Amino acid sequence: MQIAYRARDLAEAHIVAGLLESRGIESHVGGHYLQGAMGEIGAAGFTNVHVEDDDYSLARALVAEYESSTPSEPRSDEEQLEDRANRYATWFLLVLAFVMVLLFGAL
Incomplete structure (x- = not known):
């Protein structure tokens, strides 16, 4: 496939x-x-x-x-801001997960 x-x-x-x-x-x-x-x-x-x-x-x-x-259609400013916020939230959660793995791995 x-x-x-x-x-x-x-x-x-x-x-x-x-x-x-x-x-x-x-x-x-x-x-x-x-x-x-x-x-x-x-x-x-x-x-x-x-x-x-x-x-x-x-x-x-x-x-x-x-x-x-x-x-x-061209995207509105509000949609662009929402996409940016989603990207930031994604990276924040990934970094947070990585830090948690490091912290729990060190124990």
Whole structure:
């Protein structure tokens, strides 16, 4: 199986998988259990849509069509600030986890 689409989140992955399956391409959405690993932060990049090797080229063509039809509106300042806050929170939690590992490892 090959990755036909790398989704931002689980909902988008299922939308693309539904599109592919409506065209007769069997697909699999991976990353269900990784999605919540970061809690409320909203981890992204773990959800992929997989298709069989034989269906890959047709699936990529359909995904390209889907991506071109998706409107890309400019993001508001509020959305950009929220994304920045999410990135800072992610790094803070990772550093905190690393420090905790160091502290408990030293005991």
